[in-house]
Amino acid sequence: MPTTRARFHESATLIPVAQHLEAVLAAVRGSARPAGVVEQVRLADAAGRTLATDVDAVLASPPFDNAAMDGFAVRWADVASASPAEPATLTVVGDHAAGSADPASARPLGAGEAARIMTGAQVPAGADTVVPVERTDRGEDADGPGGVHRVRVFSAPDRGRHIRRAGEDLRVGDPLLEAGTLLGPRQVAGAATAGHASLPVVRMPRVSVVATGSELTEPGETLAPGGIPDSNSLLLAGLVREAGCAVVEIVRMPDDADVLRAWISEREPCDAIVFTGGVSIGAYDVVRRVLGELGTVDFVRVAMQPGSPQAFGFLADGSAVFGLPGNPVAAAAAFEVFVRPALLAMQGRREVQRRRVRAGLVTGWDSPRGRLQLMPVSFVAAQDADGAGPEPLVRPATRGGAASHLSGGLAGADGFAIVPEAVERVEPGGLVDVLVLP
Ligand SMILES: Nc1nc2c(c(=O)[nH]1)N[C@H]1C(S)=C(S)[C@@H](COP(=O)(O)OP(=O)(O)OC[C@H]3O[C@@H](n4cnc5c(N)ncnc54)[C@H](O)[C@@H]3O)O[C@H]1N2
């Protein structure tokens, strides 16, 4: 059994990004938690959650035939030949607003009869067409003998027009949403339309974030010599939440193996822990030392830049462990490439990758041979660039390219440009795939 140190050195051959990702995804999917745990939540609380099972419509949409225009429900045959010179005159026997039907017109419309109707109101039986109010005298000028209410129709729409048919959007039993879908406002609204009050969702993964480093200081506090603000705790906790997980603990600790050991034994139960810092081969890299002792967490180098040193494995209670580099851009990139997909896979999410777009380059840059490069980029408004093509345009977001300490520049990034392993330089006017950040 090789020691962790030995394994780390053995893996000095860089593991391809796709291979490491596949291994991580297979491991978290195999651990089967928490994707198997289903909770029923009210629609108002469902946005941001992952749907646990397929959901069908239990109510038709629209639930009944209703008017698409404000006007008059008619029998088309009565108005077919109407013209401004020879309007069709109909007796108005009802008045239908959305949500309330006039009881006077509960019976079907008879020949020569019309009912005033508003958009969304149920079309009375017998009517087959709605005449928009603009094609009538609004029923205001044509009261007939004995106060009979009448409307004059000046032209007929096509037969059947301006009626939204029951079930034309959804019929009862139609598939609505697939298991593994991220629920957002549109999905929740669709579920409401389809007759649901609540939805089955996957239990949120519970995730702790641990930043190690004796230099780490509370943001805004005066820095001791050698100190820096801890930005990764905020970065990673925010990204964890954005990935649909609950943050259990956010811990900042010095490079002290005993402190880390104590935390591991006393921590709150969780599904995953995201460490940052201390995964490289420095003398004080405690994450590597302490987790390496366990024998269940592997330390590897992945063929990417930034974000090469990576740890992944499990603690004895089954919590997944991700060890990300301390360099902030490396941590952000590695989160996108490995941790976020894994956290989404834990939720049974169908799509675990962020959206990618093809973008044109405003400037060129070098990329390390044999490594997938993730360059923080920002979108450039087309009017600010010459020779713009149909694709969006990007330029590096930081002053120093993909260097992994440029945390300030990362704040201006809209995404990571993905430069393939085999490419050593990208040129202005070329195209790259950009992983788009929210
Ligand atoms: N001799 C070698 N040195 C290094 C190698 C190597 O292969 N051989 N790899 C380099 C690469 S690449 C990276 S990435 C880093 C990863 O190092 P660690 O994960 O051990 O991170 P630290 O040493 O703890 O910190 C690196 C850097 O990041 C800053 N940092 C750490 N935590 C935070 C935080 N929470 N917020 C903001 N900034 C943080 C820290 O101060 C350091 O500047 O190793 C290279 N070295």
Ligand code: MOO
């Ligand atoms: O992999 Mo490190 O992230 O290049 O700085």
